Amino acid sequence: MSIKDGFKSAVPVMMGYIPLAIAYGVLGKAAGLPDALIVLLSIMVFAGASQFLAISLFAGGVLPLEIIFTTFIINSRHMIMSTSLSRKLEDHMGIFKRGVIAFGVTDETFSVSSVQGKDRKLNARYLIGLNFSSYFAWVAGTVIGIFFSSILPASLEASMGIALYALFIALLFPSAFRSKHIMILVVITGIFHILIAFYFTSNGKPTGWTIVISSLIGAFIGIFFIEEDEIHG
Amino acid sequence: MVENYLLTVAGMTFVTYLPRALPLVLFKNVQIPDKLDKFLSLIPFTMLSALIFPSIFGSTGNVYSALGALTVCVFASYRKLNPTLIVLLGISTVYILQQF
Incomplete structure (x- = not known):
């Protein structure tokens, strides 16, 4: 499988991430966070649920150590996903590639790669294509959200909190109905x-x-x- | 403020990356027993379920609009609509219900 296959698998994730990241950017602005902080979190942390929570923690003036600890607790779930994903990687894949792929493991990229890897091993090109297309969509959506925050009506802003959960439902329920x-x-x-x-x-x-x-x-x-x-x- | 949040973001980056990377880097060529393999395969389903419930009910500031969106999105999944459309349907449902 090629990087292009990874990109193709990423399309639904990207389409989910863009509105979600816009919502994140908008909410960050609404909470009064500096633009640089909002974008930096998307670039460095790349974990939606913890970023949404971080907005309220930063805005609430919570202590740095407390913010870091809360982030750890929320994101420790990725450890289980990475453990599950580790079974699907080609055996000979090197440590460096594994380390790069690991940065892009999220609820959504993990769900997609679990489906793709159900009866075959996954190679580095595919996973890098999948994880990093999703990453760029997340960062781009964040920037768009910051720019568009001023023109979005408040009522639409309030409706975007559902976006994350709608995406989770879209990932989970098709399997449940099967x-x-x-x-x-x-x-x-x-x-x-x-x-x-x-x-x-x-x-x-x-x-x-x-x-x-x-x-x-x-x-x-x-x-x-x-x-x-x-x-x- | 700026130096302060740079350090905080660095800390958040570290504690987020570590759980993602350790299993992928350490569990190389490890044979996993069948029962454990099944357990790990079920994690995506149970994790997503735990992520959705009960947090979804508090996600819009109004439990009824959240319930409405939940119903619409689950039905849309049943009809096999694509994820993007489901996200947009969820946002629209909340938007419409918040008008009342």
Whole structure:
């Protein structure tokens, strides 16, 4: 597979990232953050959920160490994705290429590469094409969002908070509708996470840890009733 | 302010990159047992589910517009619409519901 194949797989991710990154840029401006900080986060961190959260933390004057710690908790979930992805890489791929690909592992690029790698190994060219086209869409969308923030009506701005979740739904539910057992697992995990977040966090809201724990326990339960061919179907 | 946020962003970059890179770099040519392999294959589904629920309900500032968008997007996934269209449908649904 070539870089071009990676780019082709990235198109739906890019189309999802651009409105999302515009939303991020707009919200960052609305919170009064400097343009350079908003863009720098997209260039260096490249992790949507944590960047959205960082906007409110920076704007709220939260201590740097606290911002860094929260970012770590939210983004530690990528460790599970990278572990899963590591099985799909060509065995001979070098450490440097792996390190470069790792920078672009996100919920979305990971979901796409899981689908592509279900019955074959993935090479570096493909993954670099996929991950970095998505990356450029994210950074470009951020810049567009900053420029367009002044002309967007406030009511449209308020509606963009849903964008991230709409993208997650678009990635998850097609598989769930293909297999009854996957759908059951999705529902169980969702309910489980609602309960954990409600009872085990101080404000009843989910955090990085509750997301990690719920998805680990959900996947463990899934081992017992989901068949291999349902996962890849 | 500027030096301060540069250091913070550097810290955020480091703690975000590390979990992404360690497994890819360390787990080279490691054979994973079947059960663990199945467990890891299920992670994308459960992770996405945990990312969506319950955070989606607080994402718009109004639980009803979020529920409306959830319904529309899930139905759109059932009809196999492409992800971009689903994102735009989600934003439009919230936008329309917020007008009431």
